[in-house]
Amino acid sequence: MARLVTPALALLLAASALLSLSLGSTSVPVLGGLGDWLAGKASLGAIVIGDIRLPRTLLALGVGAALGLSGAALQGLLRNPLADPALTGASQGAALGAAAVFYFGLLPQLGSAAPAVAGLAGALAALLLMLALAGGARPAMVIMAGLAISTLAGAALATVLNFAPNPYAMQELVFWLLGSVSERGLDHLALLGPALLAGAALIFSQRRLLSGLSLGEQVAESMGLNVRRGSRLIVLGVALLVGSSVAVAGAIGFVGLLVPHLVRPLVRHRPERVLLQAALAGATLVCLADIGVRLLPPGRELKLGVLTALLGTPLFVWLVWKERNRWS
């Protein structure tokens, strides 16, 4: 059965992507529009599919994959099923970077991509601060350092909100932070893509470490694995993934925390094998959630991050309940 998991999840992902491409107020053939767009033809189908729905779909898939993969990696590293990738501090750093754009009107030449670029810079700054603070510490302390930087960035973000120049800037910032993949273009993908590839490469290079860490740091070290170096590479990968996804799409909660739990039983709980499945399932889940947002009645838009939080919270409560019963 385990062998069928990857093809089944890939199939689900492809189906949800096709559904996302075909859904919208204008009825256009997906493949025809995609073909026109690739051929450079200026047809209605090319504009609707290629310029509007494709970036949105790819962004939803990319953000979901990044969040799912980062959650699986961090939970494996900390040996804790309740670890959230936002613990690295990159998420709050990205939010602070984007907030600075709304507040100070930075990077006007970048247009709508400015919050994303500043967000990525904020995530990287938070990451460097975290690694500097962590020094040569063990994985648990690295996350403590991340939490400290996350709290610091959160406090700075609250200050920015407190002194917002006008209600519109604050509203814009709050709406952005709620998380969405709508009204984004291929320039956002150009930011997310490389970070997704780099983060995934770092994490997948440490699969053996995640496997060895199942039995604890002492056992992993005795099996010749470099726990300190490897854990830094994993945290770096997680921060890249989370920082870039928050930078381009705002905060989309619970995906990183919950998706690994959904797929773990499918791969016999092996932490190194959860990675790919969590990425595929995360991508599918965020894409489906975005489809859900678009299917809601027109009017005031429900933000994607709000929907994932509303759906994710009951699952999280169930998870805490299950863990409580396991240890009590």
Place this chain on the structure above:
Amino acid sequence: MELIDARQLAVPGRLHGIDLTLAPGQMLGLIGPNGSGKSTVLQCLAGIQTHAGQVALEGRDARQLPASTRARRIGLLPQACQSAWALSVGDVVALGRLPWHDRDAAAIGRAIEQTGIGAWLGERVDHLSGGEQARVWLARVLAGEPHLLLADEPIASLDLLHQRNVMQLLREYAAGERGVIVALHDLALAARYCDRLCLLHGGRVQAAGTPAEVLTEANLQAVFGVEVKVDLDVHPPIVSLR
């Protein structure tokens, strides 16, 4: 050539100049009260504890060996073991092959057979009893087929039958080019199964040699602070409180 030769092992506050050697085919028992440094010695030999002093593994300076080579030669069974995830028994045993970058079915099969855990391969390891889990953790180390097996209190959670089985297994493992160093609290089992013993006290070697040389009433009273009756001439040997 010694399998392992440690000189002046020192860890501040825990070990103070420990000398220890093990020849191939031998089983060495580390004994001593809680906190005497048994686990720390094993961690130093396994290369996971920073220490002063020299360790030579099969004639080569252990510090010069790549971590993966060292991990293939030395297998460590720690005192406390737990799986963070609900892994199957088969997957836990296969983890022993990590230093080799493979899942050698023959080596894994031998480890499973030696520890007698074949009936639970598909079971979740966290669903087994403590004693059953202890055998799975041992099988994980055996699957790596190390030349030197370091076992830290491997029988602590086992019933009498499995205590005997595991000690017998370790005894048989210490053959040919292989050796075993085992930390133990049961002095009678140590006398019965080990070729040599090393009695630690406060991070120092109190006595080292054959069981008859180490397990004297004077040595044990000096280290444990209680009167002990020792009779190594009977089978099995008797070491008990007076």
